[in-house]
Structures are given as C-alpha cells and as structure tokens.
Amino acid sequence: MELWHDRILVLDFGSQYTQLIARRIREAQVYSQILPCTVPLATVLAYRPKGIVLSGGPSSVYDKKAPSVSKQLFEQGIPILGICYGMQLVTHLQGGEVEKAPHREFGRAELTLDDRSDLFKGIGTRGSTVVWMSHGDRIERMPPGFRSIAHTENSPIAAMKRHDAKQRIYCLQFHPEVAHTVEGATILKNFVYDICGCKPTWTMRSYVETAVEQIRQQVGTERVICALSGGVDSSVAAALTHRAVGDQLTCVFVDNGVLRTGERDQVEKTFASQMHLNMRILDRTSQFLTGLKNVTDPERKRKIIGRLFIKNFEVESKKLKGIKYLVQGTLYPDVIESVSFKGPSATIKTHHNVGGLPTRMKLKLVEPLRELFKDEVRVLGQELGLPDEIIWRQPFPGPGLAIRVLGAVTKERLAILRGAETIVDQEIRAAGLYREIWQAFAVLLPIRTVGVMGDQRTYEYVIAIRAVTSLDGMTADWAKIPNEVLGKMSSRIINEVKGVNRVVYDISSKPPSTIEWE
CATH class of the missing domain: 3.40.50.880 (Class I glutamine amidotransferase (GATase) domain)
Structure with a gap:
C-alpha cells in the first residue's frame, strides 16, 4: 500500500x-x-x-x-x-x-x-x-x-x-x-x-480519504454491484464505495426467509431511505424455504442457501446491464488466512454469501476493507456516519436462522425461533451487555419436552440460549450473564413464544465447541 x-x-x-x-x-x-x-x-x-x-x-x-x-x-x-x-x-x-x-x-x-x-x-x-x-x-x-x-x-x-x-x-x-x-x-x-521512527498517521479518517481515491481510480466510470446482507462488513463496504462512486453503485439485498425479525426493513430504511443508495430488494422467501423443505443436514442447508443466493444474484446482475465490478466486504483476517504460514484454511465456509461469485460471474472485485480488522471496520463505519444499529450488530451466520433451527426448517419453527431471538436481543440490550458480548442468540432444538402450564400438560419445544465473549471469533468463552437476566429471558420466552416450554443455557467454550450449533 x-x-x-x-x-x-x-x-x-x-x-x-x-x-x-x-x-x-x-x-x-x-x-x-x-x-x-x-x-x-x-x-x-x-x-x-x-x-x-x-x-x-x-x-x-x-x-x-x-x-x-x-x-x-x-x-x-x-x-x-x-x-x-x-x-x-x-x-x-x-x-x-x-x-x-x-x-x-x-x-x-x-x-x-x-x-x-x-x-x-x-x-x-x-x-x-x-x-x-x-x-x-x-x-x-x-x-x-x-x-x-x-x-x-x-x-x-x-x-x-x-x-x-x-x-x-x-x-x-x-x-x-x-x-x-x-x-x-x-x-x-x-x-x-x-x-523505528514511525509517526501515528494510521487513522480511519485518513483511510477513508485514501480508499475513496483508490476505488475511483479502480472503477472509473463503470457500474458496480454490491451484495448487501445488512451485516457490518457489507454495509461499511457499500457505504465507502457509495462515497467514492455514488450512483454507479447498486446494492442487492436478498430476503431469503431465514433473516431475523425486522432485518429487511432496517436495511431498506438505512440504505435506501437515509443514505439514498440504489437498492434492489428481492423477496425470495418462498424460493428458499421450498429449497430447504425437509432438509435437516446443516451442510446441505448451507449449500442450498449459497446456491440459491448465487442464482438470484446472477439473474439480477444480468438485468443491470454494464456491471463490471463486484463489491465484497473481505476483511484482513480473511486475507491473512489465505497466505498464512500455516497454509490456507482446510475448508471453505459454504455459507459465505458471495463465495464463488467472482469466478462464475467474471466480475472484477472491489474490496475496500481487505486491509482492516473487524474493530477497525466498526470505527470506519462511524467515520462514514452509519447508525449504531448497523455498526454494532453482532455477527450473524450467512445461512441465517436456517442453522439455528436444528432439523427441518419450516415457517412455524422459524416463527418460534424469531420470537425467542427477539427476546434474547431485547434483554441483552436492556442489561447493557450488547457490546460486551460477541454474539447472543437463540437456538431451536429438534426435541420436545413435557411441561405444565395452567394445570395442563404441555409437550413443546426447547430453546437454547447461546452467548459468548470473544475478540475475533476464533476462540470464545461462554458469557457470564447475570442470573436475573437469564431468568428474565427464560420467563419471557416461555410465556410469550407459543410452542416453547423449556429454556436451557449453553456454557461451552470454543474450542472444543463452535459458537453456532451447526
């Protein structure tokens, strides 16, 4: 550089x-x-x-x-x-x-x-x-x-x-x-x-100025497309590219039916209404849920979601004639991984939203974040004026709620999980723990247990709450959430989410466990 x-x-x-x-x-x-x-x-x-x-x-x-x-x-x-x-x-x-x-x-x-x-x-x-x-x-x-x-x-x-x-x-x-x-x-x-005689000149303000100029030199007057997921990486990459080339950029957001509550509305409000980006919102809920019907293996879920995402992106890019560049939110840890002394990663995550797109679509890559770590991306987002709701969003897996619904993915089971996820998010925020915790979420288990509600026997689902602390997601420890907060989450989920009569808390670390259950 x-x-x-x-x-x-x-x-x-x-x-x-x-x-x-x-x-x-x-x-x-x-x-x-x-x-x-x-x-x-x-x-x-x-x-x-x-x-x-x-x-x-x-x-x-x-x-x-x-x-x-x-x-x-x-x-x-x-x-x-x-x-x-x-x-x-x-x-x-x-x-x-x-x-x-x-x-x-x-x-x-x-x-x-x-x-x-x-x-x-x-x-x-x-x-x-x-x-x-x-x-x-x-x-x-x-x-x-x-x-x-x-x-x-x-x-x-x-x-x-x-x-x-x-x-x-x-x-x-x-x-x-x-x-x-x-x-x-x-x-x-x-x-x-x-x-060494170095001067402290590495700031996000200077990075913005330089990255904007680099994007302009790379892209020129050509049109650019960005697959926008609503996560911090793709959001900051889109905002930075938009500052550089303005209306030459078009963002595509695919609602695949396995998003969190209000995710689509939040992305549309932030990027279309507030930032005035060219946005294409594709509602593909039915297509994705049909593709996932009766699929229980998590790796198959990932591949189905990835394939359908690419298919939709290809179709949309053909409608937008003259697209020459693709924006990706590649971060520096991804770059390091590919050239590490230990060698590249043995497995490629099949749930990466745009994995495989450049080769198949023959688009040139714009990767304005490839020299930044996650915490630097958040600072960059603040420098670009993105709202805290976007900047400080906790990581969310590419396959979305499909891998937090263990077993078959149905509208009914997704509704149960969304209700539980919303309560976990609300209580973590209310307790002032949202920025301290790397990820906090709910998992719908593929089992039912006996319970008692209003003197009646119930036989309903189990929700697991997972919350971890971490610096980079490579290693993690289970978060020591106060008992009263856990108790409130459990009580609300059981009382407010129809179909749940038991809540458990995951106290395993990574390794040996992973952060997500699937």
Whole structure:
C-alpha cells in the first residue's frame, strides 16, 4: 500500500498471537501488515518497512523443518523485534545458543528490567513489570554484540538487544501483544515510535480519504454491484464505495426467509431511505424455504442457501446491464488466512454469501476493507456516519436462522425461533451487555419436552440460549450473564413464544465447541 509511508511488517512463524501483534501496532496508529515468514527477502524489502517483527511460533529452532528467514534480513539496517520464537531464531542465526529450559515457562512472570533506555522506556517504575510467557526453549548464550536488558527467575535472558552502527535488533522472550503483559502496548509503541521512527498517521479518517481515491481510480466510470446482507462488513463496504462512486453503485439485498425479525426493513430504511443508495430488494422467501423443505443436514442447508443466493444474484446482475465490478466486504483476517504460514484454511465456509461469485460471474472485485480488522471496520463505519444499529450488530451466520433451527426448517419453527431471538436481543440490550458480548442468540432444538402450564400438560419445544465473549471469533468463552437476566429471558420466552416450554443455557467454550450449533 504505497500511501502509508510508515509501515511495520510482521513475519508470521505460526503463532496464535500473530494477528494480535498487528492489531496492537495499529492501535498505536501505525500501519502494520502480516506476511508469512516464507516470503523471499526481496518481497519484504519491496514493502519498504520501517521495522520488522518476527512473531512467535510453536517450533523449536532445532527442529528439522523449523521455519527461518534469510540471514541477510539482519544486514538491511531495518530495526527488528523478535518475539519468543523470533528471539530464539535471531539467537540461532546470529551465532548464539538456544537450549531447552530446565522448566517450561507459561503464564504470568515478573520481569526485572536491567535497561530502561529505549525499548523499556517508561516501563516498570519499580524496576519490574508483569509479562506473559509461553515457551519451552530459552537463550543460553547471546550472539556476539548482544546484551541482556531484562530477566525473570526462569529466564536469565528474557530480553536482549544489539543497537549499534550495523544492527538495531531487539528481542523479547515474552509476548508484549497479549493483554496479560501489563505494559506490552507501551513496549510496542517504544519500538515503532522511538526505535523505528514511525509517526501515528494510521487513522480511519485518513483511510477513508485514501480508499475513496483508490476505488475511483479502480472503477472509473463503470457500474458496480454490491451484495448487501445488512451485516457490518457489507454495509461499511457499500457505504465507502457509495462515497467514492455514488450512483454507479447498486446494492442487492436478498430476503431469503431465514433473516431475523425486522432485518429487511432496517436495511431498506438505512440504505435506501437515509443514505439514498440504489437498492434492489428481492423477496425470495418462498424460493428458499421450498429449497430447504425437509432438509435437516446443516451442510446441505448451507449449500442450498449459497446456491440459491448465487442464482438470484446472477439473474439480477444480468438485468443491470454494464456491471463490471463486484463489491465484497473481505476483511484482513480473511486475507491473512489465505497466505498464512500455516497454509490456507482446510475448508471453505459454504455459507459465505458471495463465495464463488467472482469466478462464475467474471466480475472484477472491489474490496475496500481487505486491509482492516473487524474493530477497525466498526470505527470506519462511524467515520462514514452509519447508525449504531448497523455498526454494532453482532455477527450473524450467512445461512441465517436456517442453522439455528436444528432439523427441518419450516415457517412455524422459524416463527418460534424469531420470537425467542427477539427476546434474547431485547434483554441483552436492556442489561447493557450488547457490546460486551460477541454474539447472543437463540437456538431451536429438534426435541420436545413435557411441561405444565395452567394445570395442563404441555409437550413443546426447547430453546437454547447461546452467548459468548470473544475478540475475533476464533476462540470464545461462554458469557457470564447475570442470573436475573437469564431468568428474565427464560420467563419471557416461555410465556410469550407459543410452542416453547423449556429454556436451557449453553456454557461451552470454543474450542472444543463452535459458537453456532451447526
């Protein structure tokens, strides 16, 4: 991305925290980008980074297939920060010695600071700070020219540096990017600001200006189409593209019959009435529910919905003659996934709304969000003036309620689920928990249970409530919702939703469970 002069590259060695490194640097308003450690040196240098971070990873430097980098990387005069495996790799390649630690070090550790002149400037006012360790190897002998700048009880060399006329290399055995390292954000700021000389210019306002110009240059006077789902990603992508090309953009919203209550009305009100976008609303409820009739397998549901969505989109795009470009809300984690050091994802989610469209329809892609994380997209949405109802919407699966109705999808069962979902949403919002929780929703189980209402026996459905906290959806924990809130949701669902006589709460984490039930 030519326009961002100050850039930090993160070379990924397979760490579970690699995305966090990039996010923390961006939070300091410095643009950062992740590349797999396997890219050639020429590719790294072509980005003209002002600094390079070597991530952690699960390997040992002595493994037969241990990932590495060219030794010439250290001869370019670019400041380097090695984290965990990155520190061990620097040591190994620069002539030091790495050994198995007598005791593995995982979790909280007290870091004693021996040098607070640059990387640790302003850190540990009492000479120490709390950090997060996750390693089995440690540095036994530093490479020539390096010196220790911090230690812990188990790691005599928990941080080291070489700062001279030839090299500016800093290494940390702990992870500054995780929240458990109390002053990790300051350490990273010291690296990108003071050591690399970056300026905090990465803001959503500047991103809007640049992205608008890029879209205009890419599209020119051609017409553009966007598949609008109402979720934050496609909504922000559509709003940004509309700011760039105006009436050249047409958005298509397909009501597939498995949406939440009021979803279609909200999208139409926001984008057609308030933002004055060219909108085509397609009511395809009957078509989709017919296609889903008697289908119980979740993967078949996904494929049917995906196929019908593509079919409708193809038909509509042919009616709109002269369409050359397709807008997609691709985010940076999707890009990282496809080029990750660990390799591309083994399975492609068949419920992705526009997966497969570019190849089949031969449209050129416009992906204005492909350099952003989810939280940055929300900030961008605010910058573009989108309402909070759109910006802060919780994630919603591509196949919609079809995979929250376990078993056959019918109008009756969808009505039951919508009623329960609405109550969960209302009570989560009323309790002030909506932004704290990553996702909160209801699931209609394919079983019935015996109950008693008004001295009468009932035999009705069970609703499961699922609510999780997460940063990115990759891992999640069940949300500790106050009992009184859960009790109110349960009482309302049983009393207000006809056909339900029992409510349960899902207290499983991801992994081993997934966030959605199907």
